[in-house]
Amino acid sequence: MPGVKIVTQPYLLMEAVELLYLFMNNDSFHNTRRNFFLKYSEQLSEAEREYYETLFRTLEEILTEGTKGLDREDPELQYYFQKFQWGTARDTVCLAKIVLYSFLQGGPAEFDESIKACRERYYICASDNFSHYKIQGISHSGLDFVRCGGEETQSLFAQVDQLFLPEASKWNIYKILMEYETHLNALQERLRPVAARLQQILQRHDALFQKAIDSWRSYFAHHGLRDFKQSVLGFDMGTAQDATWEETVCFWRIGCTRVDLWQDEAAETANIGVVVRLDTSTKPSGKVMEDVSNILKLLSDKSRFEILQRLSQREYYGLELAGEMKLTSGTISKHLNVLFSYGLLNLRRVDNRIYYRTDEESVRHFLQQVGEQLFSKHEGP
Known part of the structure; x- marks a missing residue:
């Protein structure tokens, strides 16, 4: 092709x-x-x-x-x-x-x-x-x-x-x-x-972005979009071969994490973000288990668990949340920082305030990991 x-x-x-x-x-x-x-x-x-x-x-x-x-x-x-x-x-x-x-x-x-x-x-x-x-x-x-x-x-x-x-x-x-x-x-x-x-x-x-683009140029010198969709995106491509479409790859800068695919009768285009990587493999199971264990310990603290509950309903900035929970601003700041560092919160900055919100997708992914680790077969002594 x-x-x-x-x-x-x-x-x-x-x-x-x-x-x-x-x-x-x-x-x-x-x-x-x-x-x-x-x-x-x-x-x-x-x-x-x-x-x-x-x-x-x-x-x-x-x-x-x-x-x-x-x-x-x-x-x-x-x-x-x-x-x-x-x-x-x-x-x-x-x-x-x-x-x-x-x-x-x-x-x-x-x-x-x-x-x-x-x-x-x-x-x-x-x-x-x-x-x-x-x-x-x-x-x-x-x-x-x-x-x-x-x-x-x-x-x-x-x-x-x-x-x-x-x-x-x-x-x-x-x-x-x-x-x-x-x-x-x-x-x-x-x-x-x-x-x-x-x-x-x-x-x-341009030189900064070209460094990321060059790695993809090297990949597509030996692979087509079918390989990309199967090995990088994880699509089940089956055994059928693609038609001899014209295949084009371009690159997001501002939409740096996006991958978009378009296809018609004669052509297929992929727009790939400059921070998308070929090595999309997940963390080793030992590291996943360590992270799950740490987050479970993290959420055993009643205040941190309540923060996640409150932030799942709406956004708060630190002082507002401290006032509602009757905690000091320093304590709230520490809780928010550690929850954010484990990927459980999103933030956005408005003028001089930082607003936090529970990252629902990350929390659901964590709960899935808990189930997978809890019910996985243990190998070893």
């Missing part, structure tokens, strides 16, 4: 969307960095650790510089970039991603060409009021449209209404799909200066 095409230049439209999403939701790379080192700390050499520390620090600087002068109170930016609040889902979805990612399908990399690609695919899908397309779901990659062939579909309104979202969000999505050109033009106007600034910033740090 043909070799994999490597695109090293950033997809500026998508990177600008990710940048504004982080900014408007008061997010940062702090939690991303912590989770990365918790996962890979046992596998990194000293040189690798230093490289990733520099990479995360640089991404934080890019976020700050790239959004300088923007206003989080801007109503238009809030409308398009504030994330949906929906159940316990962790996908980072906002209206801007619905407008753009639903129809972009991974390329092309140039800003104006990306806008053109969104417009063209939208009108293909929207012909006959979306009667030939079905919405399969929604994620951080937007709406997932699939062609139905001869299958009869529901109206677009009925399909949007079935999404697991708040009613207001569903109505906004429906309006956007009905008035797509208006919203695409509005986003194009807001994103163009951000993308232009971001391009200049990323160029200054």
Whole structure:
């Protein structure tokens, strides 16, 4: 099959969307960095650790510089970039991603060409009021449209209404799909200066990103996307061979931990984050058992357990939580730091305050590990 095409230049439209999403939701790379080192700390050499520390620090600087002068109170930016609040889902979805990612399908990399690609695919899908397309779901990659062939579909309104979202969000999505050109033009106007600034910033740090990209270039010199999906992502590919699609790989900078896949009848594209690693193996079982034991000891403290309970309901900052639990600020700070260090909390910084929230996914993963270690067969004397 043909070799994999490597695109090293950033997809500026998508990177600008990710940048504004982080900014408007008061997010940062702090939690991303912590989770990365918790996962890979046992596998990194000293040189690798230093490289990733520099990479995360640089991404934080890019976020700050790239959004300088923007206003989080801007109503238009809030409308398009504030994330949906929906159940316990962790996908980072906002209206801007619905407008753009639903129809972009991974390329092309140039800003104006990306806008053109969104417009063209939208009108293909929207012909006959979306009667030939079905919405399969929604994620951080937007709406997932699939062609139905001869299958009869529901109206677009009925399909949007079935999404697991708040009613207001569903109505906004429906309006956007009905008035797509208006919203695409509005986003194009807001994103163009951000993308232009971001391009200049990323160029200054190109050598840093290229080091990560070069490792993937080496991998794809000998592997295709089928190998990548099976060995790195853990997909069950079965025994069937892929068609002779054109395979393209490009790379996230701001969306540094993301892996997105797009496929049509003739081509397949993967967009891989610059901190995604080939060695995705889990920690050795002995290390997992040690971590489980330490966290169980950690949660045997009544105050720490109560903190996790309270933070599972809503965000708190330290002094607020100390007041409600009638503990000193120093005691609360120690509890929060140790819970955060074990990956049980997320944080976000707003002005001079740090807000904490229980990381539900990490807690559920820990509980799964407890079960696996408790009921695993013990080998040895």
